[in-house]
Amino acid sequence: MAYNEFAYFYDEFNGEADYEALYAQVKARLDAHGISSGILADLGCGTGELTLMLAQAGYDMIGIDQSEEMLCVVRDKAEQLGLSGGLLLLQQDLCALDLYGTIRGAVSTFDTLNHIPDLDKAIANAAFFMEKGGVFLFDMNTPYKHQAVLGENVFTFEEEDARCVWRNHYDPDARRVTITVDIDYQETGEHFHEEFFEYTYTLAEITAALEKNGFTLESVCDGESFGPLTEESERYFFCAVKNYTQREEQ
Structure with missing residues (x-):
């Protein structure tokens, strides 16, 4: 990651x-x-x-x-x-x-x-x-945070010229959270997407x-x-x- x-x-x-x-x-x-x-x-x-x-x-x-x-x-x-x-x-x-x-x-x-x-x-x-x-x-x-706090929740962060959307998906079988981050720049119209994982221990x-x-x-x-x-x-x-x-x- x-x-x-x-x-x-x-x-x-x-x-x-x-x-x-x-x-x-x-x-x-x-x-x-x-x-x-x-x-x-x-x-x-x-x-x-x-x-x-x-x-x-x-x-x-x-x-x-x-x-x-x-x-x-x-x-x-x-x-x-x-x-x-x-x-x-x-x-x-x-x-x-x-x-x-x-x-x-x-x-x-x-x-x-x-x-x-x-x-x-x-x-x-x-x-x-x-x-x-x-x-x-x-x-x-x-494990509590992965299951109950991140889980399937979506978090949005706003800055002066950018907006970030943080999405989570918890897979109990794989014991991991898939996280996707999307960033949009208001002034330029640019969009960036990243995906990574957190593993539960x-x-x-x-x-x-x-x-x-x-x-x-x-x-x-x-x-x-x-x-x-x-x-x-x-x-x-x-x-x-x-x-x-x-x-x-x-």
Whole structure:
């Protein structure tokens, strides 16, 4: 999955996202594990809001996304903030992740991992490059959100010169949501259409994938309030710790 044309409107359409609260949660978890500097990877960095906040906090950030358009937005923001020199941007599929060395931790937010049909592979790749004691902080949409919130619903977003219609279809047999995004530019009359999927993973499946790849799940909470999970939580937020390196395993 790669947001293409939608990349340029992502921040406006995601305007309700509380990046400050997310950053505070991520930074507190990193600090609790003694990770106050070093290399972090943002897996599916999108337009880079969290990536750049962590870069400003002194981390050496690697922003990774499959969408060239998303990375262009990150690059523009980084230049405006004077952060270009301390930021590495890579256009990669997380199922074919290839870094140049090890990382102290990784973040992956706003349901990036739900877009991946092979969750085990994506987690294995993150584990491969992570140092022992490294922290993996990520969120994922819950089965409840896929079934009850997205479901068959349609959402419309209006901007000054553009209109975006976001349609969802949940397939219980395939355990995935088909999402179509249509963007119409009022001034030029241009129309763009994108389609992608979100895959449903249970808490037990996510935990099993982490444990299989050398992580210990330290905690999981509601990914919006950061309080306890409920039956109607729409997002999980995970904190997992790498308990051995690939070399030790071998």
